[in-house]
Amino acid sequence: MLKIGELASLAGVSRDTLRFYEKHGLIIPSQRTESGYRLYSNIDVERISFIVSAKEVGFTLNEIHQLLELEVTKDKKSCQDVKEFVDNKITIVNQRLLEIEKIKHSLQTLSDACCGGDEPATQCTILGALNEQAR
Amino acid sequence: MLKIGELASLAGVSRDTLRFYEKHGLIIPSQRTESGYRLYSNIDVERISFIVSAKEVGFTLNEIHQLLELEVTKDKKSCQDVKEFVDNKITIVNQRLLEIEKIKHSLQTLSDACCGGDEPATQCTILGALNEQAR
DNA sequence: CTTGACTCTAGACTATACTCCAAGGTTTAT
DNA sequence: ATAAACCTTGGAGTATAGTCTAGAGTCAAG
Numbered sequence: 193m194l195k196i197g198e199l200a201s202l203a204g205v206s207r208d209t210l211r212f213y214e215k216h217g218l219i220i221p222s223q224r225t226e227s228g229y230r231l232y233s234n235i236d237v238e239r240i241s242f243i244v245s246a247k248e249v250g251f252t253l254n255e256i257h258q259l260l261e262l263e264v265t266k267d268k269k270s271c272q273d274v275k276e277f278v279d280n281k282i283t284i285v286n287q288r289l290l291e292i293e294k295i296k297h298s299l300q301t302l303s304d305a306c307c308g309g310d311e312p313a314t315q316c317t318i319l320g321a322l323n324e325q326a327r
Numbered sequence: 328m329l330k331i332g333e334l335a336s337l338a339g340v341s342r343d344t345l346r347f348y349e350k351h352g353l354i355i356p357s358q359r360t361e362s363g364y365r366l367y368s369n370i371d372v373e374r375i376s377f378i379v380s381a382k383e384v385g386f387t388l389n390e391i392h393q394l395l396e397l398e399v400t401k402d403k404k405s406c407q408d409v410k411e412f413v414d415n416k417i418t419i420v421n422q423r424l425l426e427i428e429k430i431k432h433s434l435q436t437l438s439d440a441c442c443g444g445d446e447p448a449t450q451c452t453i454l455g456a457l458n459e460q461a462r
Numbered sequence: 463c464t465t466g467a468c469t470c471t472a473g474a475c476t477a478t479a480c481t482c483c484a485a486g487g488t489t490t491a492t
Numbered sequence: 493a494t495a496a497a498c499c500t501t502g503g504a505g506t507a508t509a510g511t512c513t514a515g516a517g518t519c520a521a522g
Binding site for chain 2: 235238239242245246248249250259260262263274275278279281282285286287288289291292293294295296299300302303316317318319322323
């Protein structure tokens, strides 16, 4: 079991952030010591790392909360709901993948093409690079 | 040339957002009418669409501003600076790509596996699906 | 047995990114 | 020619996601 400071430095967030996430129901420590110190388990480690990843790729805390709440209990009703919600997110994620690929490609173009090469000057801004790639 | 409302609905943002971005130097209309109406060009259309994409994949307005400011003028000095900055961003983008792929995969697992199948219940939450994939 | 590093709660403060409003001017459709 | 639909600026307000502070308790090492 980890104390808050240990989990914080492991996850690369601040103690305050962990307490803030707890207040908003995202990560609630499995236990407390008698004196009230939070104690986090391995599952909590996974949980915070998911939260951090999901946040980095543009999900809001609210969306992350919903994702973490998801639980398919195999009865048809919950399944239907979850599938709908998840498929929706997959669509969004796919769009983001395309967008991030596009941006990556143009950053690459920008990095590669403009250093002493004799490419046209149109490639030498991010928008130029984006257009180059669109052709 | 487009008026603010036209560009706004084209880009899927509000007029206020466009004016907000202008105040922060992200997109400044090429022209104004005599009466002071903003007029946006095709380049502005590309620009706002870049801003929206970059935002969606998790760049801040500040970072986007820096990306849009980039311009390699082929003299070595500017090139060095730009390359450094851009390569840095590429690293970040690559990390995000991995993270978003991982999340996509587990969403997919969650969507596919838990509807009437007889997969173990461990796959039936987002964290379960993430772990499944890690094996 | 006390000092320093850690933890607790509650609440105030901050940054980012909008979003809305007021009070007025402009354009367009009937 | 007048109403509806657009546009202007400036400034206030809101949502999200922390971040910081105060005042107090806890714990491990010397």
